[in-house]
Amino acid sequence: MKLDKELVRDVLLAVEAHDEPDRWLAIKIPGKSDIEVSYHIMLLAEAGMLKADDVGSHDGFEWVPTRLTYKGHEFLETVRDPEIWRRTKEGAEKAGIAGLGMLVELGKAYGKQLLKERLGIDLP
Template sequence: MDLVRAILLKIEGHPTPTVEGYLEVDGYEQGPIHHHIDLLKQAGFVDAFCAMDANTEYGFLFQDVSLTWQGHEFLGTVRDPEIWQKTKAGAAKVGAWSVSIVAELAKGFVLQKMTTLGLPVGA
């Protein structure tokens, strides 16, 4: 999930809305990055076009990668490093790392932080 979060942050922070060519994420090789972009595409978090590229180690290259609304929503809940650390700790305790579980945990921590800050929560 750290790589998923890092990819989404990297795409969001790109100077243009669409990343073309290689997406580099510090500490990760292209194979796991490509695999996770494919998973993010399947989950509806990113739009991406995959092109065959014989010059790459993996034979393909993701081009035109951009965040979807759902990707922005998920990233919005896990962006804050403090919330992310709590979310990871919570997921480790539960033993569940599905995207939906992680998103729900993060939302809970965001709501908790809002309450602590005296912000209105709910209707």
């Protein structure tokens, strides 16, 4: 299964909106199957962006999140701005890169670029 950048952001936003960080959250994303959502939850957990549990049984694949990690919050804050998210996705597509680590780095770079454009501030 391919990494879906939009689904990554949608899952993180759904988990962020969850008010009970110690309880499992059933996430439904319109137009995405439960398997696609579970797969991306698993990837985000492996990347350290959220806490999740493998609750699948011998006859099913299912990952359920409980909360974002600091790294997940940081990434989400980086790409929350629609312009930064648009640039991040376009940059990843142009470069042929889809890994979560590279999305994080691209998001940071475009965030810094946008700060410079809007505020005239150069960040290292």
